[in-house]
Amino acid sequence: MNCDVCPFLNNFGRTITQTKFWKVDINENQEYLGRSFVSLKRHCGSLSELTKDEWLDFSELVRKLESCFKRTFDAKLINWSCLMNNAFKEKTANPHIHWHVRPRYERDVKFAGLTFKDPEFGSHYARGQDRIFLQPEDVLIKIIKELKENL
């Protein structure tokens, strides 16, 4: 019944940006370059409970991030999803609103000495163990820095 998201709210080591109500952190899994998650800065379990101000703040953040991913790495579109399934593995679910953000790429992107590919471009994002590309901390830091400079 612990919250999986709250611990991230006070950890800024992988933070790209934040707004009044939301915080954006890089996902250590970079199978899609720039993959991030956007967490609500208060513990709240369903989109139905978001306030108007939180929605409007989110809408501005969407604009800022989409523009940033396009400008920084030439993303063609951004996949957004709010699922929160994992919280329901527990007998007493304790979800916390967060969005998964996956930039999608028509062409390979070379960055930090690596080549990032999106072989499923034009289709649903891939999942599963075979698709998990954990990057070392120094690569994550370079990605964050590059995104921050283009915000």
Place this chain on the structure above:
Amino acid sequence: MNCDVCPFLNNFGRTITQTKFWKVDINENQEYLGRSFVSLKRHCGSLSELTKDEWLDFSELVRKLESCFKRTFDAKLINWSCLMNNAFKEKTANPHIHWHVRPRYERDVKFAGLTFKDPEFGSHYARGQDRIFLQPEDVLIKIIKELKENL
């Protein structure tokens, strides 16, 4: 370069509800009971271009639909995603904002003489040919009717 979504805007045969800016239609694939899609009622290709009024109208619709799925079929949570990947299969992409809505279920639901299961409850929604459960029109109509009565 045709739009896949615009044709739905003038077809109300599978419509659950609509608001000033959004229209909700049942998905013929009911692998998750009540699976629907929410389309913007104007042709617009990216969340970055939504107006404040469209976001706020969407936020109220989220509340209404989540409550409806929980009340009607005892959904435990709702998965929301805005992807638009298919539009990028074309050389000149022509996306149109729509949300995929997948209610998720802890227990089997019996409805219209069928049993709807969610064996992946607590995990990401399943995809792929083996998971496509197209329902005959009369079952879709019954699902729409039941949801409409609980809106």
